[in-house]
Amino acid sequence: MPTTVAINGRFLGRQATGVDRFAHEVVRCIDQLVAEQDPATSGLSFELLVPPAVSVDAQQFPHMQVRQVGRHVGRGGGQLWEQISLPLAARGALLLNLCNAAPLLYPHQVTVMHDAAPVRVPQAYSRAFRSWYGVMAPWVGRVARRVLTVSEFSRRELATAYRIPGRKIGVLPMSGDHMLRLPESEDVRHKFGLSDRPYVLAVSSASYHKNFRLVADAIRMLGKVDYDVVIVGGGGRVFQAVRDDQITESHDADGRVRRLGYVDDADLKALFRGAGCFVFPSLYEGYGLPPVEAMTLGCPVLASSLPSVREACGAAVLYFPPTRPRELGALLTHVMQDSALREKLREQGLARVRPYSWRATAARLLGEISPWLPQR
Template sequence: MKPIVFNGKFLTVAPTGVHRVAEELIQAFERLMVNCQLVGELPEVTVAAPTTAERKPALSLIRLIKQGFASGLPREFPWEQINLPWIARNALLINLCNMGPIFHPDSLTMIHDAQVYLTPASYSLGFRLWYRLIQPLLGRTNRRILTVSEYSKVQLVRYGIAPAEKITVIYNGCDHVLTHKPAPGFVAERGLERGGYVVALSSTQAHKNIRVLFKAFSDQRLSHLTLVLFGATNRETFENLGFEVPANVRFVGRINDAELSALMVEALAFACPSTTEGFGLPPLEAMILGCPSIISPCGALPEVCGDAALQAAPHTPDQWVEQVLRLADDQGLQARLREKGRQRAGLFTWDTAARKLAEVIGLTVLDASLETSASATKSR
């Protein structure tokens, strides 16, 4: 089997949700290798990263190499487009973070969503133009496109990224959160009480739709509860952008995995009001920890969460108020959602995702071998 190279450009920046997927999937792929669950001879597997990469995934069998003359340039794009194809010239290249080099057709690229088409206001003009230029080229030249939900697959087909028969869905896992023991005392130190707050991701991106939560928590019916937002975006940033932030909103900033686990374990609910999501990992992370989720019925959220989460319309604050109050007033409902949420989220594991990736790699290598054989036959 030919060597495999994972695109490690994501190791140069602070981790985001997409980067989390890449790191967890590579680690799970290594567990498959260690457990000898990959069929046939084990390939040589490498993560290739720019020399500026400071983070290092927890790997023992898979090598990390750092090289490339263009690695110090802005956003690492030149490294990905110039250096990486040479580094992976005789290998199957796997790109897990939406992008990859144009001139390496022996590739698989995971494109998580079509948000640059669905919610262009969430991204800068340069970002939108780059994605709209490169991703359709990857869809045409790569051996296969991977994505994270059936919803995303439909959208990638809709916007001409790739035909349906060329796209494989590999669902994210969420079981990584179970490896982090909740940080003791974190919730109390923030002045929060168990069951007295709702958690959500702090983001100004248009499709994250935090405005509807601000409107809901400005309602007097929720004045006794707190909306806790985690992430880099603070109150001042929202207010400078014209958001009206209620007094009962608390910003806890960037937090680590143990602190996030503590926050979710003791929360009344996790709220995800997004108008679209390619997958929707945070609600599942909450559910597997026993925190009920309230989601909008948009994007891949219903596909992923099933009937194990409550739903509220994305632009109707009253529905969010009502669903939060239902949970607060009904301990039986809380218990049922905790149990259903754990069961549903437990279906999404990184080991399952890695096995699916291994299957796709097997098919890809077979396809490449058939093409080589066909070319040799024609040349005779």
């Protein structure tokens, strides 16, 4: 009889973030490995457990069972479902949590924690969220069989912030190769009313630590430039988001900074393809998936000089201090005016991401959880 691995599918019921992207791609690739009868999946069956309000297309993960469990519990039901319904449904199985949160009272689990942002940048999160993570993350770190994360930087952060023993934490590679698979919108400039001028692209949520204002301030200090800045992304309920007026007060009269809000994957891919460069000004990251996505699509990258981002991007991007708008502005103009430099960055980025894939991430994860499964 196959050994069951239960997967926490709560992420399928919300608008995707980078953490949710990780979960979706890992589950998709595990499903593919099952279909191919990869030796890593021998003797295993995978069951995706989702809240009752979440509907999953049977063709999305055709080689694993999808089961709705628990009851509709209304507002705040996500956490209640995760703490009560999920562990009850997973009884007897190894439970795999891919998006930071996990049940407190289910020790037979492996949990992926992406970073220690609620501790390191508390002003970016609501008080309730910070309080919950201050309890949940250290507790799960102690009781779980294994904790996984996405960079060596985050492994150190989890060990320090949540006192999780470093030997208990494994590191998984990440990838941007999902961007190659996605459809691409046509005429994205017309759809969003963008001008014909070149543009710089920034992508992330409007959370404080994503530091969007740095880009707008950099453009304001430069005065007149011959390119626009397009900012994509929405805020989340748990985030203390940057207010619209905090961004727009840095705009100039020509409206060179455009905020598009949340866009779908096809639009995002087209915006990456059309950008002169991508800028990533974050103050804190566990990994930094957006610059990896940009490099995967051949978009030159300028990124905040953070240890985690340097770990992900290496020498393939240009770095800037995330608190100095004048330096960022000068770097933006230099890159936007130098086509040879942009081409060099494009080639370096493509070379940097080539060895990585979500399939490799999924295979590595299966290797990480294998010690906690019965001998097959």
